[in-house]
Amino acid sequence: MEKTVEPQVVLLGSHLTKQFYGNIVLEDLSISCKRGTVLALVGENGAGKSTLMNIISGGIQPDSGSITFMGNSVTFKNSQSAKKMGIAFVHQELSLLPDLSVGENMMLGQEPVRYGFIHHRKLHEQAESVLKEIQYDVDVYRMVKELTPAEKQMVEIAKAWIDRPSLLILDEPTSSLSKIETDHLFKMIRTLKSEGTSIILITHRMDEIFRICDEVVVLKDGRMTKTEKIENLTRDDLIQAMVGREIIHTFPPRKGMSIQLDSLLKLKSIGDEGRLNEIDLEVPRGRIIGVGGLEGQGQRQLARGLFGLHFFTHGELILEGKRISLKCPVDAMKKGIAFISDDRKSEGLILPLSVLENMSLLNFDAISRYGIISRKTERREINQGITRLAVKTASPQLPVQFLSGGNQQKVIFAKWLAMHPRLLILHEPTRGVDVQSKLEIYRLLRELADGGVGILVFTSDMLELIGISDRIYVMYEGRIMGQLDGEEATEEKIMTLSSGKLLTDIQKGGDVLAARINS
Ligand SMILES: Nc1ncnc2c1ncn2[C@@H]1O[C@H](COP(=O)(O)OP(=O)(O)OP(=O)(O)O)[C@@H](O)[C@H]1O
Secondary structure, eight states, rough: OOSSSOTEEEEEEEEEEEEEETTEEEEEEEEEEEOOOOEEEEEETTTSHHHOOOOOOTSSSOEEEEETTTTTTESSHHHHHHHHEEEEOOOOOOOOOOBBBBHHHHHOOOEETTEEEOOOOHHHHHHHHHHHTOOOOOTSSSBBBGGOHHHHHHHHHHHTTTTOOSSSEESTTTTTOOHHHHHHHHHHHHHHTTTTTEEEEEOOOHHHHHOOOSEEEEEEEEEEEEEGGGGGGGGHHHHHHHHOOOOOOOOOOOOOOOOOOOOEEEEEEEOOOOOOOEEEEEETTTTTTESSSSSSSSHHHHHHHHHTOOOOOOEEEETTTTOOOSSSHHHHHTTTTTEEEEOOIIIIIOOTHHHHHTTTTSSSHHHOOOSOOHHHHHHHHHHHHHHHOOOOOOOTBBBBSSSSSHHHHHHHHHHHHHTSSSSEEETTTTOOOOOOHHHHHHHHHHHHHTTOOOEEEEOOOHHHHHHHEEEEEEEOOOOOEEEEGGGGHHHHHHHHTTTTTTGGOOOHHHHHHHHHHHH
16 A cells, blocks of 8 residues: 555545446546544535545445545445445434344444353443443433434444544434534534544535534535635635525515415314324415424424324314314325425335336325326426426436435425425425525425415424524424514524523514524
8 A cells, every 4th residue: 555645634535436327426526634624515416425425435436536545545345344444424314223222223243242142231331432432422222213313313423433433424414403412413523523533524504514614625516616625715605616606595585474364274272192282373375384493392293293194182173164184194185285204215205216206106196186187297297396496317217216315305395296285294395405406495485385385394494494484383392382473583582482481581683594584
């Protein structure tokens, strides 16, 4: 192995190229990462970020180009060999086994053995000491299936930390984390960094780039459009490098909440056996209603219950003046309700099927109220959806598992929109979606609302919540803590309600975030 780079450069990928089925995904791309720094890797959905990181971490081989790691020229046969050398990649799609404990998952493949059997106590002790090192507190004996998505994400990171990698790659690690958990993760990243670990962070969140990263690499269509120290960049510079033009208006203008609005869906004292309590909420036709709050306050149960995926035991659901009950998703679809779940991998898509097949999964004839949607129309609508949402795919016949995460989300959108719902429920709709596509989605939601659709969005993204909602409900411990009309919503008020306090103590007046959105 020959020494080829300066000592402070941990990783150097040179002239990397990759094609899939003749589609060039990375083109002559070079990247470097220094010791003890956090490098942000950003770019639109399908820009090639995951492909690049998969190459760096041995998951796939480049068609050409070379990698130098810790001064040595390396070729990884697979991700195990990269891991051994000190490169760990925590993927967006979590790989934990649900029926094993936290400790067993973390130590998988490296279990301590005594008398030929796994030494369970030692295994859990070792896992616990790794968790201590990264200052994360979770019971190592708990089953992974009992964990929240956020807890799973942290366990994945802990698992990657077992080998104390010199380079830790994190693919959108905060997408399922609450603000507090994100703060915790960032504290951990700072500690690892100060001890000399290098981190590459794939993210779509602007604030994170400026908060935690030292340098940024921007990819567009498989090429690098910018590499720069964060201190030399503004938010606008970065957006411009990502989308190739300046974005002036992030959110389309909101609508007021006049009292004459036609009620579409009304929830009266909705409750369940566990989490939800006395929920009153209303979605008028033609408006976007946001539901916010810290993660895990009952949003998931409420969102799913409105699509027949969770059972309400108390209260009434009233759709267009009629009391309804939703026992399963087909009930909901027949009533014109569409649901975009936060769990796209297992609920939105069948991964081995093609883009087109996934889109044709909804049987429109069966669910259409008047039976007038023909297959031909359906196909046309789907194609329009693909174009409208700019789904990036080498071919409509490509299995959807090969699409980038954000493009998979767009496929789900296009599929549901072709059903012409009258009520659209969305749970974390722009998680993993790039900045440009987010704007497209916001515009689309407003267009749909203007066409009379009622929209209910559950989101933990504060900017999104304030930016798109005509009215916001904030949840706390399974209840609605308060509601705010669009214009009066501020981050401070939402945070107050989210922490279980009433608004009476808050001074009037806006805050920076709301001012930015409203300007
Ligand atoms: N195994 C594969 N076979 C075919 N095409 C692939 C494969 N893996 C990735 N691609 C294609 O390569 C392109 C880049 O995908 P990649 O996942 O690297 O993008 P990304 O920048 O990580 O996007 P996102 O932000 O949405 O996760 C996409 O068009 C994707 O469809």
